[in-house]
Amino acid sequence: MKSIAIIGSGPAGCYLADHLLRLIPDASIDVLEKLPVPFGLIRYGVAPDHQSTKAVTRVFDRVLARDHVSFFGNVEVGRDVRLNELMSLYDAVVLATGAARDRRLGIPGEDLPGVIGSGSFVAWYNGHPHAQALVVSNVQSAVIIGNGNVAIDVARILAKGPEELAGSDVSGQVAAWLAAQPLQTVHVVGRRGPAEARFTDHELAELGTLQRARPVVSDPASLNGDTAVVKTLRGFDESAPRDTPVTIHFHFDLTPTAFAGEDRLQEVQFRSAGGETVVLPAQLAVTCIGYEALPCCSAVPANGIFANQDGKVDERLYVVGWAKRGPSGTIPTNRIEAQQLAQKIVQETHGGERPGGAGLRKALEERNVRWVDYAGWRRIDAAELARAGAGRCREKFCSPDEMLEAALSPQLRPA
Numbered sequence: 001m002k003s004i005a006i007i008g009s010g011p012a013g014c015y016l017a018d019h020l021l022r023l024i025p026d027a028s029i030d031v032l033e034k035l036p037v038p039f040g041l042i043r044y045g046v047a048p049d050h051q052s053t054k055a056v057t058r059v060f061d062r063v064l065a066r067d068h069v070s071f072f073g074n075v076e077v078g079r080d081v082r083l084n085e086l087m088s089l090y091d092a093v094v095l096a097t098g099a100a101r102d103r104r105l106g107i108p109g110e111d112l113p114g115v116i117g118s119g120s121f122v123a124w125y126n127g128h129p130h131a132q133a134l135v136v137s138n139v140q141s142a143v144i145i146g147n148g149n150v151a152i153d154v155a156r157i158l159a160k161g162p163e164e165l166a167g168s169d170v171s172g173q174v175a176a177w178l179a180a181q182p183l184q185t186v187h188v189v190g191r192r193g194p195a196e197a198r199f200t201d202h203e204l205a206e207l208g209t210l211q212r213a214r215p216v217v218s219d220p221a222s223l224n225g226d227t228a229v230v231k232t233l234r235g236f237d238e239s240a241p242r243d244t245p246v247t248i249h250f251h252f253d254l255t256p257t258a259f260a261g262e263d264r265l266q267e268v269q270f271r272s273a274g275g276e277t278v279v280l281p282a283q284l285a286v287t288c289i290g291y292e293a294l295p296c297c298s299a300v301p302a303n304g305i306f307a308n309q310d311g312k313v314d315e316r317l318y319v320v321g322w323a324k325r326g327p328s329g330t331i332p333t334n335r336i337e338a339q340q341l342a343q344k345i346v347q348e349t350h351g352g353e354r355p356g357g358a359g360l361r362k363a364l365e366e367r368n369v370r371w372v373d374y375a376g377w378r379r380i381d382a383a384e385l386a387r388a389g390a391g392r393c394r395e396k397f398c399s400p401d402e403m404l405e406a407a408l409s410p411q412l413r414p415a
């Protein structure tokens with residue numbers, strides 16, 4: 001029986017487990033996850049008001065429930081077990097660790113309070129246990145840098161009124177912060193033209209349906225081209241003005257040059273295509289310019305990804321998802337990529353000699369590592385669903401300790 005360890009339980013890792021089992025149904029697949037809960041980017045990256053996108057977790061849940069798959073939550077490679085140990089225990093090991101660090105602009109003022117990377121901001125509004133609390137308040141104007149779908153997510157979450165977040169799993173704390181801001185303006189700023197924007201049309205068009213906010217284009221003369229995105233932007237420009245508390249302004253061809261303020265952010269400075277300085281006042285700036293992979297124990301990324309040849313990093317060591325190709329594509333992109341990598345692993349892996357999960361369990365038990373198995377995850381899931389307040393589909397636990405407590409089976413709970 002081939003034994004394969006997948007490090008990371010986000011979409012890339014879960015799709016890979018699924019495709020490996022389709023090809024080798026008797027393989028033994030262990031999915032390791034540093035948090036006690038699975039699903040990575042789906043749980044902590046997809047916006048909390050996009051529950052239909054998050055619904056793919058039902059597919060992944062069925063993968064983790066399969067007989068030949070074991071979930072090892074709360075097991076961090078590098079802390080609880082070393083990568084070289086996994087290499088000796090398993091026939092193949094796959095890095096599916098995503099891209100968890102914000103890319104930086106490298107311009108003055110980037111560390112001012114009020115300037116935050118989208119990874120941190122998205123982790124915060126999604127209740128990630130390691131997310132830092134927001135230190136900014138009284139936000140009247142927010143600047144979002146980048147023209148990708150993450151920029152749209154951030155703009156939409158900021159711009160939505162409390163009733164528009166009904167049915168989401170945004171926490172009470174996050175909802176309270178959003179409701180408390182006297183927000184009037186959200187600026188979404190791209191360094192290139194509208195035809196080069198990386199928004200998908202569907203995501204962009206959704207901004208035109210918001211109740212509390214309306215999108216406008218700062219310079220309608222910049223709307224050259226006939227891409228779907230340009231047409232949607234033109235539609236924003238041509239639609240009848242609505243009186244809304246918040247306006248989302250789209251700006252193009254502005255390169256960020258500095259964040260400025262005394263002891264916190266007060267303005268963001270840009271250079272226009274013609275070389276002029278453009279200043280946008282802001283108390284909050286979110287940079288949505290992409291992500292980089294973090295090291296995984298002894299495996300160290302270069303230029304934001306783990307160097308690989310079609311997913312192969314080294315003998316018996318593979319990489320998939322954003323850790324392989326960088327932060328691009330949609331969730332289904334991972335399915336296609338996982339299918340290809342699964343074929344490669346099956347062709348290249350010869351199994352049967354290594355202890356696999358039995359060896360991992362032994363090592364973790366010897367170190368008193370408390371891992372969360374699939375049944376434990378189901379108990380966390382049930383507890384989060386049960387404690388959801390009015391108008392919410394789920395109330396996530398925001399600390400690993402709370403998750404571990406909920407994961408304990410009733411028989412194991414102290415009286």
Ligand code: NAP
Pocket residue numbers: 105145146147148149150151153190191192196197198199200203255256288289290291327328329330
């Ligand atoms: P993205 O689509 O790659 O967009 C990044 C943006 O940052 C681009 O507009 C890029 O401009 C800009 N940028 C990069 N470096 C910059 C710099 N130094 N100065 C100014 N601007 C800079 O990335 P993303 O928005 O983070 O999204 C990541 C992936 O997740 C994408 O594939 C996205 O489609 C996907 N996603 C999908 C959804 C959804 O389907 N609902 C939601 C969220 C994310 P240039 O083009 O000029 O480089």
